Amino acid sequence: MTDAALTPLTPEQSEIQRMARDFARNELAPHAAAWDRDSYFEPTLTPRLGALGFLGMLLPEAYDGLGLDALTYLLALEEIAAADASAAVLMSVHNSLPTQMILRFGSEAQRERWLPPMARGELLGAFALSEPDAGSDAAALRTQAVRDGDHWVLTGTKAWVTNGNHAGVIVAMARTDTPELRRGGRGISAFIVTPDLPGFAVGKKENKLGLRASPTVQLNFDQLRVPADRLLGEEGQGFVYAMQSLEHGRLGIAAQAVGIARRALELATAYASERKQFGTPIHDFQAIQFKLADMATKVTAARAVLHAAAAMKDRGESPGAYASMAKLLASEAAMWVTTQAIQIYGGYGYTTEFDVERLFRDAKVTEIYEGTSEIQRIVIARSLTHR
Numbered sequence: 001m002t003d004a005a006l007t008p009l010t011p012e013q014s015e016i017q018r019m020a021r022d023f024a025r026n027e028l029a030p031h032a033a034a035w036d037r038d039s040y041f042e043p044t045l046t047p048r049l050g051a052l053g054f055l056g057m058l059l060p061e062a063y064d065g066l067g068l069d070a071l072t073y074l075l076a077l078e079e080i081a082a083a084d085a086s087a088a089v090l091m092s093v094h095n096s097l098p099t100q101m102i103l104r105f106g107s108e109a110q111r112e113r114w115l116p117p118m119a120r121g122e123l124l125g126a127f128a129l130s131e132p133d134a135g136s137d138a139a140a141l142r143t144q145a146v147r148d149g150d151h152w153v154l155t156g157t158k159a160w161v162t163n164g165n166h167a168g169v170i171v172a173m174a175r176t177d178t179p180e181l182r183r184g185g186r187g188i189s190a191f192i193v194t195p196d197l198p199g200f201a202v203g204k205k206e207n208k209l210g211l212r213a214s215p216t217v218q219l220n221f222d223q224l225r226v227p228a229d230r231l232l233g234e235e236g237q238g239f240v241y242a243m244q245s246l247e248h249g250r251l252g253i254a255a256q257a258v259g260i261a262r263r264a265l266e267l268a269t270a271y272a273s274e275r276k277q278f279g280t281p282i283h284d285f286q287a288i289q290f291k292l293a294d295m296a297t298k299v300t301a302a303r304a305v306l307h308a309a310a311a312m313k314d315r316g317e318s319p320g321a322y323a324s325m326a327k328l329l330a331s332e333a334a335m336w337v338t339t340q341a342i343q344i345y346g347g348y349g350y351t352t353e354f355d356v357e358r359l360f361r362d363a364k365v366t367e368i369y370e371g372t373s374e375i376q377r378i379v380i381a382r383s384l385t386h387r
């Protein structure tokens with residue numbers, strides 16, 4: 001019951017969920033601990049996910065995607081996250097941010113050029129918004145784009161870019177206003193950047209607490225020359241596009257958090273039945289039963305809100321602050337549930353021998369990236385007064 005959706009799934013949704021579960025259990029779970037230990041990015045992951053259709057889940061079939069609804073995508077993502085949260089963030093960022101931005105805001109020529117190879121897993125996508133000094137205050141980013149004939153010339157450093165060192169397509173936000181006339185969020189544009197462009201360099205790779213198999217890098221743009229036809233959508237709209245896309249991205253991170261939390265619950269439940277103290281499995285103690293009950297309740301509640309927000313999206317409505325609520329609930333549930341799982345394992349849970357330790361480390365970032373829990377609360381609080 002730990003993985004049950006509360007609403008009935010269609011046969012197609014169940015089939016995709018089963019495919020994702022089989023792939024996760026057979027191809028990811030056996031390697032996840034070693035990849036984490038070695039901070040190893042498995043290069044065949046992208047083509048293998050692409051071959052399954054999992055890198056074009058939300059793209060129309062015309063662009064080689066599967067054309068699925070958001071709920072089906074999130075069900076698959078939960079399965080991948082339950083086995084390997086690092087693989088899940090690859091899938092989430094790629095499906096939610098660069099591909100969606102090109103689909104929604106790109107020209108037909110841009111869609112035709114970039115989306116099919118992204119859907120097939122031939123080009124991995126990345127999203128470059130944050131900078132060393134612009135995280136929560138994303139509109140304060142400083143990377144500058146200046147028009148030069150039929151190019152834009154970008155200079156600056158992007159930070160916290162998931163898969164930035166393996167990406168074939170990076171949707172990067174840069175300022176197109178001038179230092180003399182700053183226009184806040186309205187002075188930012190989105191560009192399709194590729195690593196072959198002159199002036200592109202991968203910078204520092206972060207050494208992280210969790211998601212160690214998912215590379216996070218800085219990107220340095222030194223007079224990066226981007227052809228003018230790589231401007232995405234309208235000049236000055238890049239921040240709005242990024243915010244709209246992050247609503248979708250946050251649903252993906254919520255699914256990742258639900259997957260992490262669910263796995264911790266499954267492991268802790270099994271361990272409590274096996275581990276004996278005072279002559280009986282610790283599951284017989286009410287202190288442990290109550291912990292497991294609270295863990296299951298939080299996982300189920302987070303998943304229910306996430307699926308409700310996904311259903312809004314599938315009805316064509318913008319989930320808005322509900323996406324933030326789903327991410328807030330799921331990420332805080334993941335952190336709490338993984339903490340309890342370690343407590344149930346006791347000293348063993350504190351060692352790298354057991355997966356709950358990795359799940360605990362992986363959970364933490366879900367409270368930070370794609371908007372911290374504090375930012376989600378700001379978005380939610382604003383929605384209470386602005387609507």
Ligand code: CAA
Pocket residue numbers: 093127129130135136137138139160161162185186239240243244246247368369370371372375378379
């Ligand atoms: N949809 C449409 N438009 C939106 C919007 C949305 N969801 N959010 C904001 N906008 C528009 C606003 O309407 C506003 O438009 P006007 O200029 O016409 O008024 C404009 O964008 C600026 O918006 P705000 O005034 O609200 O901007 P702000 O500076 O106050 O910031 C914020 C709002 C919510 C704090 C925002 O900066 C934010 O979400 N910060 C967190 C950033 C974030 O999540 N970063 C994650 C990076 S990705 C990552 O983690 C790495 C990875 O690879 C996983």
